[in-house]
Amino acid sequence: MASTTEPGAARVAALATLIADETRAAMLLALLDGRAWTAGELARHAGVAASTASEHLGKLVSGGLLAEERQGRHRYLRLADAGAAQLVEGFAAYAVPGGGERPPTLRASSARDAMARGRTCYDHLAGRLGIAVTEGLAGRGFLRVETGFSLTEAGVCWFRGLGEPGVLGKGRRPLARGCLDWTERRLHLAGVAGAVLCRRALASGWVERIGSERAVRVTGVGAEFFSAELGVTGVR
Template sequence: MTTKDPRTPGLARLAALVADETRAACLLALLDGRAWTAGELARHAGVAASTLSEHLGKLVAGGLLTEERQGRHRYVRLAGVQVAQLVEDLAARVAPDAAERPRTLRQSSAGSAMARGRTCYDHLAGRLGIAVTDAFASRGLLVQDTGFALTEAGLRWFDTAGIALDRRGRRPLARACLDWTERRPHLAGAAGAALCRHALGAGWCVRIGSGRAVKVTGAGARALSELLGIGAEALR
């Protein structure tokens, strides 16, 4: 007679929550790290507001989303870094040829922009994220022997660059996150979040539209070249 792992029911409930296209669309949209209204998510998922409300209720009850109300608006966001990591890890395991092909020029352009550079919850991803990760590694700021870890030089780099890095939190300073377009790990963790936050705040990157895609500005290209030696060709 075997004893069932006590985590089995919880895992089954979690899998059931994600195993719905409307809820999956909401989770992927919320990987931009921002709060969305129920109406915005309904339009994004292509469903009626009443249908979306039911799905959001399940995601909130399941601990994947948190919600807050401001006036008549209901805002939701991912419940935290661990949820974002789960969603991104699952999405990264979807084979490229299993994804729906772009049907229009607009869809194709949006896909190209996402592949070029985007936010992955609170850190940089796409070719931009990989370029940053490679630059950190080549300069001895990051080691990848058994997972990602900042070196002493890497810690000093943040200080020299004037980028605030939380070294006292429970979150790991550096973590590998599998990039679903590049099929390689990019820098996540507190260091990845600090760099992304600074890049957006300092105008190194700007968001494209209302989604996750970002593009590097002229000031950002100069800063990334001076601080990490990243050439313009890597940012295209």
């Protein structure tokens, strides 16, 4: 059997093996909405029996991609952390060029269009909404995008003004990071700043979730906020 001394090769191969199953991939993609799902919900989403789902979920938890917690009779699963979400979204962006194949039904087409307009990518905004917000932040001088994403001093002040000043302190997670959008093929804002903005947008009713997928839409009050603060229009 061939062997290698390349550091990390075994770990990379193990992660690729975890994702290289359609059922597990479907579960991972569903969990990109940033919420915790029950094992039963994930089984129904992937179209498999509960026992089969349990086996797959056990592998994902053991492999470090998912975290689980139990509340009463229910077992809840979520992506382990932002790094796991970045890995899954990166796979999706690479594997589904140009937004994917044409949906087979009108309902599927409508769902895909809604996801392309606006969605959550783990804990930040994506789709055309995410791109427009990122461009708005750059246009206002809050975000530098020329040589990697970084907040300006004005940007740090703006984000602190959203009401969560403490989360912008030093930590292991990047303050601002570009994330490749798999439908738009461009970078949208991720990292701590992206998470803060998404969380505040949902809590303040600037955007709302629609359907059972990750899709979100901008509300009337949200359209006013994004226009006034970031010069973003036409996102509804």
